[in-house]
Amino acid sequence: MNLSGRTIHKSERLMRILEILKHTALSSHELRKRLGLPETQIRTLQRDLELLLERDDLVRRTDGRYTARDRKPAPLNPAEALAAYSAARLLFHHASEYNEHYLTTLEKLTCNLPEPVRKVAEQMNQQFSERPNRRQSRSLEHCSMAWLESRWLKFDYHAPSTGKNRTVELAICFIEINPHNRSAYAIGFERTSKKPSIRVFKVSRMRSTLVLNEPCEIPEDFSAMGFMQHAWGVSVGDPQKLVLRFRPEARERLLEENLEARSDRFELLEDGHTCVELTVANVWEVVPWIKGWGAWVRLEEPAFLRDELIKQLQEALQYYSGFEPQIQVLSEVRGV
Numbered sequence: 001m002n003l004s005g006r007t008i009h010k011s012e013r014l015m016r017i018l019e020i021l022k023h024t025a026l027s028s029h030e031l032r033k034r035l036g037l038p039e040t041q042i043r044t045l046q047r048d049l050e051l052l053l054e055r056d057d058l059v060r061r062t063d064g065r066y067t068a069r070d071r072k073p074a075p076l077n078p079a080e081a082l083a084a085y086s087a088a089r090l091l092f093h094h095a096s097e098y099n100e101h102y103l104t105t106l107e108k109l110t111c112n113l114p115e116p117v118r119k120v121a122e123q124m125n126q127q128f129s130e131r132p133n134r135r136q137s138r139s140l141e142h143c144s145m146a147w148l149e150s151r152w153l154k155f156d157y158h159a160p161s162t163g164k165n166r167t168v169e170l171a172i173c174f175i176e177i178n179p180h181n182r183s184a185y186a187i188g189f190e191r192t193s194k195k196p197s198i199r200v201f202k203v204s205r206m207r208s209t210l211v212l213n214e215p216c217e218i219p220e221d222f223s224a225m226g227f228m229q230h231a232w233g234v235s236v237g238d239p240q241k242l243v244l245r246f247r248p249e250a251r252e253r254l255l256e257e258n259l260e261a262r263s264d265r266f267e268l269l270e271d272g273h274t275c276v277e278l279t280v281a282n283v284w285e286v287v288p289w290i291k292g293w294g295a296w297v298r299l300e301e302p303a304f305l306r307d308e309l310i311k312q313l314q315e316a317l318q319y320y321s322g323f324e325p326q327i328q329v330l331s332e333v334r335g336v
Contacts, residue, residue, distance in 0.1 A: 084112070143206075151212055168190055242286060
C-alpha cells in the first residue's frame with residue numbers, strides 16, 4: 001500500500017489508521033480518501049479494518065463507520081466545550097480549502113465534545129474534508145515548516161495593488177491571522193528588498209514556495225505582540241490617532257464590539273454621541289471598518305483621511321446614481 005507516494009510497512013499503515021480513527025469516525029471509503037489511496041486498494045484497507053476489529057482496537061458503529069475503542073473523552077464543562085467548539089469553528093472559517101493537518105486538528109478539537117455539540121462538529125468536519133485543495137494550503141504548510149524549523153522561505157509574491165510579481169526570501173518571525181478577514185499572514189525579515197526589514201506577506205498571494213536549507217535566526221528580544229501592538233489587522237507602521245464621532249444609535253453596537261477596551265478614549269457626550277479615539281499603525285486598514293458603520297459615524301481626525309473618505313463616499317454615491325432607494329428595505333436593514 002502506498003501513502004503520500006511511498007510504500008510503507010503494514011505495521012506503520014495500521015498505526016496511521018488508528019491515529020486517524022482515534023479522533024473521528026469514518027467509513028472505509030472515507031478513510032481511503034483520507035489516506036490518499038486509489039479505489040483499487042479498498043479491499044486491502046477493509047482487511048486492515050477487520051484485523052483491527054478482531055484485535056478489539058476498533059469499534060464499528062451502527063452507521064457503518066469505524067472509530068478507535070480507546071476513545072475516552074475527557075470531561076469538559078459547558079464553558080470549556082463551547083470554547084473548544086468556537087476554536088474549531090474559527091479554524092473552519094479560516095481555512096478556505098482542504099488541508100489534512102487542519103482536518104486532524106479539527107477532529108482533535110471536537111472529538112471530546114459532548115452531545116449534541118459533537119454531532120454538529122462532526123458535520124462541520126465532514127464538510128471541511130470535501131473542500132478542494134489548491135495552492136494556498138501548500139504555501140501555508142511551507143510557511144509553518146520554515147517558521148518552526150528556523151529556515152529561510154523563498155517564494156514569488158503577487159501584489160494586487162501593482163499587479164506585479166517579485167521573488168522574496170523571508171525569515172518568518174511569526175504567522176498572524178487577520179481578525180477581520182481570517183486570512184493568514186507571514187511576518188518576518190525580508191532580505192531580498194532594496195531596504196531589508198520586517199514585512200508582512202499574505203500567504204494566499206505566495207507562489208512557488210520553497211523552504212531553503214539555509215538556517216535563519218530571529219533576535220531573541222523580538223516581541224511579536226509588541227510588533228503588533230497598534231495593528232488594526234496585520235499592517236504595521238508609525239502609530240497615528242483616529243478620532244471618530246458615533247451617533248446615539250450606534251452606542252449599543254459599540255459596546256457589543258467591546259471597542260471600549262481597545263480605545264484610548266471612549267466617552268459618551270452630552271448630546272448622546274460617542275467619541276472614540278484609536279491609535280492604529282496603519283490608518284488605511286481601518287477604512288473598510290469605518291465605512292461599515294455608514295451614516296452612524298463621522299471621522300474627524302486625521303483630516304487627510306477624512307478628506308479621502310469623503311471622496312470615496314462621493315464616488316460610491318455617484319456609482320449608485322440612477323437607482324431609486326427602497327425606503328422600506330433600508331429601514332429593515334437598519335433595524336437589524
